[in-house]
Structures are given as C-alpha cells and as structure tokens.
Amino acid sequence: MTGPGTVRLTVAQATVRFLAAQWSERDGERQRLFAGAFGIFGHGNVAGIGQALLQQELAAGGHPELPYVLARNEQAMVHSAVAYARQKDRLQTWACTASIGPGSTNMLTGAALATVNRIPVLLLPSDTFATRVSAPVLQELETTYGGDVTVNDAFRPLSRHFDRVVRPEQLPSALLSAMRVLTDPVESGAVTLALPQDVQAEAHDWPVELFTERTWHVARPPAERARIDEAAEIVRTARRPMIVAGGGVHYSRAEAALAQLVDATGIPVGESQAGKGSLPHGHPQQLGAVGSTGTTAANAIAARADVVIGVGTRYADFTTASRTVFQDEGVRFVNLNIADFDAAKHAGLTVVGDAREALTELTAALDGYVVDPAYRQEQASLWQEWDEQVERAYHPSDEVTDALAPGLLTQGEVIGVINEHSDPRDVVLCAAGSMPGDLHKLWRVRDRKGYHVEYGYSCMGYEVPAALGIRLSDESRDVFAMVGDGGYLMMPTELVTAVQERVKVIVVLVQNHGFHSIGSLSESLGSQRFGTQYRFRTDDGRLDGDHLPVDLAANARSLGAHVIEVHSRKELEDAVAEAKAAPPDGGPVVIHVETDPLVYAPDSKAWWDVPVSQVSELDSTRDAYVEYAEHKASQRGYLRPTDSKDPGGGV
Structure with missing residues (x-):
C-alpha cells in the first residue's frame, strides 16, 4: 500500500x-x-x-x-x-x-x-x-x-x-x-x-x-591566483612560447578566451585532435595540428618552443609525437587543466581550474607581454608554406591525377571537396584509419563545433552511429561521416536506425580495399603490409590475390540509405550538393568513392612510437629497426623543474 x-x-x-x-x-x-x-x-x-x-x-x-x-x-x-x-x-x-x-x-x-x-x-x-x-x-x-x-x-x-x-x-x-x-x-x-x-x-x-x-x-572552478601569477612569470621569460589547445578548450567554451590571449600576446597555437578548431582557420596564431599527425608549421615551432602552455589537453602520444616533438633543451610546461591528473603531466606547473576562467586570468596577468615580431613573422611564413601544401592536396596536379587508375581520387582530394563544398557550420566526423590523421592536418575548421574526430580510443565503427548522435544534437548542421571501408564494415548497422528515425546523415564511404593506415604503418615497420588488404587467398596460401568483389554501395543501399556512387571529382562535387539538398527528414545519404591508398597527404615527418622487432630474418624489418632506434634516441623525459626563478638543468 x-x-x-x-x-x-x-x-x-x-x-x-x-x-x-x-x-x-x-x-x-x-x-x-x-x-x-x-x-x-x-x-x-x-x-x-x-x-x-x-x-x-x-x-x-x-x-x-x-x-x-x-x-x-x-x-x-x-x-x-x-x-x-x-x-x-x-x-x-x-x-x-x-x-x-x-x-x-x-x-x-x-x-x-x-x-x-x-x-x-x-x-x-x-x-x-x-x-x-x-x-x-x-x-x-x-x-x-x-x-x-x-x-x-x-x-x-x-x-x-x-x-x-x-x-x-x-x-x-x-x-x-x-x-x-x-x-x-x-x-x-x-x-x-x-x-x-x-x-x-x-x-x-x-x-x-x-x-x-x-x-x-556544472562548475567552473577558478585557478589559484598564485598559480596564475607563477604561470605568467614563466611565460614572461619565454622567447618562443607555444600553446597546445586540447579538448578542454571546447568543453569549457573557452575559444573566445583563447583568442583574446593570443591576440594580445602573439603566442602561436597548435591543436590536438580534440582541440582542433580552438581557433578558426585563418587566425594569425593558428598553426593547426601538432604532433604525429601535425602540420609542418606547428611541429617546427614546437621543436624550438621553450615554454609550452597546455590548455585542456591530456598530452596523448600523438600530440607529443611520442615525446619527440618538443626538443628545446630547456623546455618547460605550464598546464592549465580542470583535472589535476592531466595538469601534472610532463612535470609541468599545474594550474588547476576551468579553461575559460584560467585563460582569462592568465591574459590579465600577462598584460604588456608580447612575443618578438620576428617570431610572429616566422609563424606566418611557416603557416603559409603549409597552407600551400594543403591546397596542393585539395587540388592535386595533373601529374598526380593522370597517374591514378580511372575513377580513383586521392584521399586529400576527397577531403578538399567535402571541406570546400560543405557549409562552415557542418560537422566532419571520423575516428580511425588514415583519415583522422589526414583530417587533423588538412581540414580547415570554420566553426567551433565543426570538427569531431574521436581519437582518444580511435574506435573503428564509431563513425556511422556517431553521425546519428551528432545530428540528433543539432538538426541545423549537416554531418559528414568520413569512413573507410574497414571502419564501415565494423558497424554500418545504425544506418538502419537513421532510416527508422528519418535522420539525415551524410556518410562519405571511402573504398580503398583494406586498412590504409595500418598498411602504411606496417610497411614503415618492415612488415610489408601483411594482413592489411582485402584480397583473395592465392594457391601459395597467401592473401595477396585480387581484390575482393565486395560492393559496399549495394550494402548501404540494402540497409535503406540513399546511395550516390562517384567516379570523378566533378561527380563528387555534385554528390555533395545533392546530399546537402536532401530533405532533413529524408534519412541517411551514402556517397561511395574509391581512392588510391598509395597516394599520401603531405607529412611533417613527425614520429609515433610503435615498437619494431629487435631481431628478424627480414631485411625490411631490420632496416625499420635501425630507423626506430634513431627515433627512440630523441625521446625526452620532460622532467625539468618548473620554478620560474630556477634556470634549471633538467633531470
């Protein structure tokens, strides 16, 4: 009762x-x-x-x-x-x-x-x-x-x-x-x-x-005033400071506070995957991605940075290029983070508090501090050089396109078409394979919520269901889920949910007949792309026969999606226009395009620590280990004292 x-x-x-x-x-x-x-x-x-x-x-x-x-x-x-x-x-x-x-x-x-x-x-x-x-x-x-x-x-x-x-x-x-x-x-x-x-x-x-x-x-805890003052004192000693913007900038909605700081000081900004878009494309202090999938501009500045200000970043291995991207002998870290767990990384000065509040306080504490004009000019010059490389990736030369098999595009070209023909507020989405790295380097972000790459767990199959979640969160934005054939095969099922709920998501299904990213990694590690391509088994027992006759466009169509198959740049441009013009309650649209997995996006030559076999009967593996050992020698411990008054000698 x-x-x-x-x-x-x-x-x-x-x-x-x-x-x-x-x-x-x-x-x-x-x-x-x-x-x-x-x-x-x-x-x-x-x-x-x-x-x-x-x-x-x-x-x-x-x-x-x-x-x-x-x-x-x-x-x-x-x-x-x-x-x-x-x-x-x-x-x-x-x-x-x-x-x-x-x-x-x-x-x-x-x-x-x-x-x-x-x-x-x-x-x-x-x-x-x-x-x-x-x-x-x-x-x-x-x-x-x-x-x-x-x-x-x-x-x-x-x-x-x-x-x-x-x-x-x-x-x-x-x-x-x-x-x-x-x-x-x-x-x-x-x-x-x-x-x-x-x-x-x-x-x-x-x-x-x-x-x-x-x-x-949901609290916005302020940072301790003494820590802000100490952070400002460290930054004031810097000749080549740099900011690493992480996902905390977005979650705190601190983009305007970050812009105010760098406008006042001229400090350049490199971005993690989660922090990409912290500054919009074209901002004078925006150097784009930093780390293993970074731009040449951001990584060149990072290599000589004497003070690194991390804002809302957890310093994942891709962000630090496995602790090789920050090479200055005396580099020090100032870490602004709402979590003391992350703020304490790299023996940095821990400034614990909400990103927006901490940035606002730090800007005030740095009143009058500006970087040298020559440093600003260096940033601009490095960025211009990189942006020209991006433009060449977006619009490959006739020499590049003529070498492709009929109907194939480059992955950089696909990214360029989507970027240039989508609206500034549209969202690009990805999670795994070679696409996240290329997007990190190449995508020109025009809106604070326009870039959504899951790279903490880098989970294959995230893309289609995540597109559904993003579109449910904001029906005013189109969502472009960029997914390779490997990721698509992991989890296409939520196309059916999108059909059921009449949710419009645009899936750009990039077919390259295997695992593009791991194939490239395998080759660089001396493993000869073993087990990374979708091929028939041949008479000698190896998986190196013809490509499998898998029709992913037909698969998507069978799940209820509207499918557009493209075989040229012009067809891709038309497909994007058709997809964007589709009714908002019309369900999913899948654009199927084939690319050449051996044409790569521009690279900054940054490293990622993936161990190589120390002994091997294969020449390719032995050669790869020699290169691996060279990179390992450049890894840093980042254990320098943080006291602003201590010139320090490191540990």
Missing part, C-alpha cells in the same frame, strides 16, 4: 521517471541532462526498463520526457550517446539499456571510449537474478571464486563510476551518485548502473521527492 508522500513503482519505472526529471546547468543555461534512452531489449530488460519506457510513452501520448530510440547494436548506441554528449559540450547525454549477457557486454567498447575521452554517458546493463532463485539463468557467467560476479563486473575498470542495485532501497543513492559523476567536468566518463532483471521488475514505495526536478550545476 502506498503511504503518504510516496508512489509505488518498480525499480525500472522509478529509474525512468528519475532520469526524466534531471537537468544540468552552467552559466545560467539549463537543459535536460538526458535527451533520451537508446536501447535494445531482451530478457533482463524487456519487462523492466522496456516496460517502464513504454508506460511513460503511452502516458505522455507519444511525446515522453525521456524518448526511446531503438538501436541496432549495443556498442553503436553508446557511440551515438557519446557523440551527442561531446557535441553538447558534455552538458547533455543519453542513457543506454541492454539485455543481460552479450547485450550488455557489447557496450564495453563504448564504455571504454567514453571514459578514455572523458565524455558522460549512462549505461544500464541488465544483470542476472539478484535472488539467484533460478540460477544459473541463460547467459549467466558462473565462477568458482565468487557467487556475486557477473559479466557486468567487466565494466568496473572501464567506468568512472560503477554500482549494482541489488535492492530497491539502494536505487536513490545509486542514481544520485551517478548524476554527480556525469555532471562533474573532472570525473566525467561512462557511468554504469547494473540492474538485475528481477530487481528491475520489483515494486517499492518511493518518496515523491525522488522524482521532483533536480538541476545539477
């Missing part, structure tokens, strides 16, 4: 009602924390979360506060949620529900991707019976060392927060803890609440206060 001030609901019904009442707020801007719930139902959640979502949909007349979207792959729906949350600057996300066993563990890759990239997403994997009355049930893991272990324990190391609700009384505290982590800009990542199938269906009397609207404030 329901008592005064209580309402009787199942655990699943209470969860759905609670999630629908959660809001986030920052800078006075308030929005629902959950845009909806992705789900695939099976035993474990069909009678729990599934029934609860149905009940609220019927009660709302088809327009519930927590809308449900049927996904086709559990990993993919997490990718969609992550892309949505990233596009919303981590202020909104989705919940994802799956059945017990393989349905839930399919979300593990998505959980890892969310946590690596510090993006909030709520996972609701179904679990086996808490009562164990029917154990072992279908798809239950049995272990000899623990009766309470289930497959969902695999989420523990992949989640920023994990809980298992085995009694209804535990739900309120579990939900509140989950919301705290999801809205914490430092702790953000995958949050997993495992829900046993019998508990989901169990009724309980809940206090009505649990379901009142609750607003979670």
Whole structure:
C-alpha cells in the first residue's frame, strides 16, 4: 500500500521517471541532462526498463520526457550517446539499456571510449537474478571464486563510476551518485548502473521527492591566483612560447578566451585532435595540428618552443609525437587543466581550474607581454608554406591525377571537396584509419563545433552511429561521416536506425580495399603490409590475390540509405550538393568513392612510437629497426623543474 508522500513503482519505472526529471546547468543555461534512452531489449530488460519506457510513452501520448530510440547494436548506441554528449559540450547525454549477457557486454567498447575521452554517458546493463532463485539463468557467467560476479563486473575498470542495485532501497543513492559523476567536468566518463532483471521488475514505495526536478550545476572552478601569477612569470621569460589547445578548450567554451590571449600576446597555437578548431582557420596564431599527425608549421615551432602552455589537453602520444616533438633543451610546461591528473603531466606547473576562467586570468596577468615580431613573422611564413601544401592536396596536379587508375581520387582530394563544398557550420566526423590523421592536418575548421574526430580510443565503427548522435544534437548542421571501408564494415548497422528515425546523415564511404593506415604503418615497420588488404587467398596460401568483389554501395543501399556512387571529382562535387539538398527528414545519404591508398597527404615527418622487432630474418624489418632506434634516441623525459626563478638543468 502506498503511504503518504510516496508512489509505488518498480525499480525500472522509478529509474525512468528519475532520469526524466534531471537537468544540468552552467552559466545560467539549463537543459535536460538526458535527451533520451537508446536501447535494445531482451530478457533482463524487456519487462523492466522496456516496460517502464513504454508506460511513460503511452502516458505522455507519444511525446515522453525521456524518448526511446531503438538501436541496432549495443556498442553503436553508446557511440551515438557519446557523440551527442561531446557535441553538447558534455552538458547533455543519453542513457543506454541492454539485455543481460552479450547485450550488455557489447557496450564495453563504448564504455571504454567514453571514459578514455572523458565524455558522460549512462549505461544500464541488465544483470542476472539478484535472488539467484533460478540460477544459473541463460547467459549467466558462473565462477568458482565468487557467487556475486557477473559479466557486468567487466565494466568496473572501464567506468568512472560503477554500482549494482541489488535492492530497491539502494536505487536513490545509486542514481544520485551517478548524476554527480556525469555532471562533474573532472570525473566525467561512462557511468554504469547494473540492474538485475528481477530487481528491475520489483515494486517499492518511493518518496515523491525522488522524482521532483533536480538541476545539477556544472562548475567552473577558478585557478589559484598564485598559480596564475607563477604561470605568467614563466611565460614572461619565454622567447618562443607555444600553446597546445586540447579538448578542454571546447568543453569549457573557452575559444573566445583563447583568442583574446593570443591576440594580445602573439603566442602561436597548435591543436590536438580534440582541440582542433580552438581557433578558426585563418587566425594569425593558428598553426593547426601538432604532433604525429601535425602540420609542418606547428611541429617546427614546437621543436624550438621553450615554454609550452597546455590548455585542456591530456598530452596523448600523438600530440607529443611520442615525446619527440618538443626538443628545446630547456623546455618547460605550464598546464592549465580542470583535472589535476592531466595538469601534472610532463612535470609541468599545474594550474588547476576551468579553461575559460584560467585563460582569462592568465591574459590579465600577462598584460604588456608580447612575443618578438620576428617570431610572429616566422609563424606566418611557416603557416603559409603549409597552407600551400594543403591546397596542393585539395587540388592535386595533373601529374598526380593522370597517374591514378580511372575513377580513383586521392584521399586529400576527397577531403578538399567535402571541406570546400560543405557549409562552415557542418560537422566532419571520423575516428580511425588514415583519415583522422589526414583530417587533423588538412581540414580547415570554420566553426567551433565543426570538427569531431574521436581519437582518444580511435574506435573503428564509431563513425556511422556517431553521425546519428551528432545530428540528433543539432538538426541545423549537416554531418559528414568520413569512413573507410574497414571502419564501415565494423558497424554500418545504425544506418538502419537513421532510416527508422528519418535522420539525415551524410556518410562519405571511402573504398580503398583494406586498412590504409595500418598498411602504411606496417610497411614503415618492415612488415610489408601483411594482413592489411582485402584480397583473395592465392594457391601459395597467401592473401595477396585480387581484390575482393565486395560492393559496399549495394550494402548501404540494402540497409535503406540513399546511395550516390562517384567516379570523378566533378561527380563528387555534385554528390555533395545533392546530399546537402536532401530533405532533413529524408534519412541517411551514402556517397561511395574509391581512392588510391598509395597516394599520401603531405607529412611533417613527425614520429609515433610503435615498437619494431629487435631481431628478424627480414631485411625490411631490420632496416625499420635501425630507423626506430634513431627515433627512440630523441625521446625526452620532460622532467625539468618548473620554478620560474630556477634556470634549471633538467633531470
């Protein structure tokens, strides 16, 4: 019997009602924390979360506060949620529900991707019976060392927060803890609440206060004034300072604050993958990508930088070119980051605080400081040289195009056509293969949210489901998902979801008959592109026969997408125009284009540390190891003291 001030609901019904009442707020801007719930139902959640979502949909007349979207792959729906949350600057996300066993563990890759990239997403994997009355049930893991272990324990190391609700009384505290982590800009990542199938269906009397609207404030913690002053003192000693802009610039919406700092000082900016677009293309201090996939301009400046100011970056190996890009003997690091974990990297001066607030304070503290005019001129000259290389990649010479097989384009040319024929606010999207590196170097960003490359986890198959998530987040922007044939084959399933929801996404499917990026890497490491091409097995047992007759355009068409096959630059330009003119509720458009995997984009010759076999019978591998050892010799420890008054000698 329901008592005064209580309402009787199942655990699943209470969860759905609670999630629908959660809001986030920052800078006075308030929005629902959950845009909806992705789900695939099976035993474990069909009678729990599934029934609860149905009940609220019927009660709302088809327009519930927590809308449900049927996904086709559990990993993919997490990718969609992550892309949505990233596009919303981590202020909104989705919940994802799956059945017990393989349905839930399919979300593990998505959980890892969310946590690596510090993006909030709520996972609701179904679990086996808490009562164990029917154990072992279908798809239950049995272990000899623990009766309470289930497959969902695999989420523990992949989640920023994990809980298992085995009694209804535990739900309120579990939900509140989950919301705290999801809205914490430092702790953000995958949050997993495992829900046993019998508990989901169990009724309980809940206090009505649990379901009142609750607003979670997303903080902008200021940096300590003393740390800002010390950072400014270090920068003032610099002759060749450089900023590395990371994803924190975007999540903090600190682009204007960054521009104000560099306009005042002339300090140049290199960008990580997540930070690309921190300054728009054409800004005088914008040097583009830095690191392994960097521009010649950014990496030339980085090589001689004496002070590196990292803003919202976690200094991944691609950003530092495996700790070889910053080569000045006395280089020091000043790290502005909301997470002290990242701020402390490379023994840098740790300035912990919100990126926008810290940049604003640092600009004031640097009043009157400007770099030497000759340094500004060097930046401009290096950028002009690089931009000319980009132009040649966008518009290859007749000599290059005449050498291509009929109907083939270069990957740089494809990127150029999409860049030049899309709108400034459109979003380019990618995650894995050679395309992210080429986009990092070549794409000209014209809007702060116009570049979306997932390179923390670099997950093949992210592109199509992520395109769905981005488009759901903002229907005013077209989304161009750039995906190779390898990535497409991993996860094309959410094309069907886009058809179902009438969501327009534009997928540029680049066919090069294999793994372009790993093929190139394999060759550079002396492994001769082994196992990286889609070919028939020949009589001698090797996979080096003719290309497979796989028709990916037909595959996409069979999934309900509108497909445009192109065989020339002009056809590609026309296809982009046709795709953009398609109705916003017309579903997915796939542009199929073939490229030559042996024509590369311009390179800055930066390195990435991938070990080479130390002994080998192959000449190619032995030669590669000699080159590898040379690069290893240039790796740095970055352990110089940070005291601005200490000239230091390093460690």
